[in-house]
Amino acid sequence: xxxxxxxxxxxxxPLVAIAIILLVIAACSPERxxxxxxxxxxxxxxxxxxxxxPTRVLSATPSPIVLEVSTVELGTPIxxxxxxxxxxxxxxxxxxxKTPTHTPTITPTATLTPTSRPTQAVTNNGVVxxxxxxxxxxxxGVVPIPTALGLPPAQVCSTPWFFTMLQPVSxxxxxxxxxxxxxxxxxxxxxxxxxxxDAIYVFYDSVNSPRWQVFNDKFVEGMADIDPAFNNPxxxxxxxxxxxxxxxxxxxxxxxxxxxxxxxxxxxxxPQVQLGSDGMIFISDMxxxxxxxxxxxxxxxxxx
Numbered sequence: 001x002x003x004x005x006x007x008x009x010x011x012x013x014p015l016v017a018i019a020i021i022l023l024v025i026a027a028c029s030p031e032r033x034x035x036x037x038x039x040x041x042x043x044x045x046x047x048x049x050x051x052x053x054p055t056r057v058l059s060a061t062p063s064p065i066v067l068e069v070s071t072v073e074l075g076t077p078i079x080x081x082x083x084x085x086x087x088x089x090x091x092x093x094x095x096x097x098k099t100p101t102h103t104p105t106i107t108p109t110a111t112l113t114p115t116s117r118p119t120q121a122v123t124n125n126g127v128v129x130x131x132x133x134x135x136x137x138x139x140x141g142v143v144p145i146p147t148a149l150g151l152p153p154a155q156v157c158s159t160p161w162f163f164t165m166l167q168p169v170s171x172x173x174x175x176x177x178x179x180x181x182x183x184x185x186x187x188x189x190x191x192x193x194x195x196x197x198d199a200i201y202v203f204y205d206s207v208n209s210p211r212w213q214v215f216n217d218k219f220v221e222g223m224a225d226i227d228p229a230f231n232n233p234x235x236x237x238x239x240x241x242x243x244x245x246x247x248x249x250x251x252x253x254x255x256x257x258x259x260x261x262x263x264x265x266x267x268x269x270x271p272q273v274q275l276g277s278d279g280m281i282f283i284s285d286m287x288x289x290x291x292x293x294x295x296x297x298x299x300x301x302x303x304x
Contacts, residue, residue, distance in 0.1 A: 170276040184266040187259030210297035219243035
């Protein structure tokens with residue numbers, strides 16, 4: 001153990017010697033001496049004299065802003081109130097009221113009394129009308145009377161009509177003429193022959209004018225009944241014969257409107273003819289009906 005302690009003691013001696021050397025060096029350093037002697041003056045600086053700054057003093061809390069707000073009279077007085085606020089209050093103003101306007105007064109105008117005009121009673125098919133003369137440049141008008149004034153007395157005709165299914169407004173000009181005749185139906189109309197008148201009446205189905213026509217019968221016994229040039233009728237139709245055929249072939253416009261005959265031969269019967277005082281023509285047909293023809297060829301009707 002003694003030997004060991006001596007070895008340890010021998011090892012510490014160099015270390016102690018080194019420490020002593022370092023301390024000596026540090027003590028001899030001029031910086032350390034200065035530090036030990038207090039602060040060193042590097043340079044003297046002279047400051048210019050200045051006025052000392054005032055010390056800030058907190059002011060008292062400002063009083064709130066007081067705004068006087070006046071109210072607007074809205075019909076009843078309202079007590080003025082004081083509003084304390086830290087903002088500006090804008091009070092809206094009401095628009096000015098509109099000045100009432102006076103309602104215009106309408107002055108009634110005088111009622112014009114129509115000037116009396118001469119009138120005349122007119123009878124049409126049993127209805128009485130009043131015709132008024134023109135006034136003030138206005139055309140005359142026909143004004144029906146709203147109340148019945150009674151029908152005119154029945155017209156007395158000396159010659160009776162040969163039919164009873166209708167009552168013409170005129171009287172017959174002559175007794176009925178009974179004659180031999182014949183009838184032929186076409187695709188778009190018909191033909192009727194009256195022997196005693198030597199006339200052929202043509203009725204068209206189309207509404208084009210004329211609606212009917214009458215022609216003289218120019219057929220003479222001994223003429224050919226048909227023309228071979230027209231032997232090309234459509235199926236179930238035929239070329240008309242004798243007086244009907246002669247008229248049909250000679251009148252192109254008539255042929256185009258009527259078309260072809262729908263029966264091979266005409267049908268004979270005994271028609272009756274009467275003429276009215278207003279120009280109307282009445283002819284009986286083969287089925288017991290009556291044809292009425294207007295005098296201007298504008299229309300025809302069949303009554304049965």
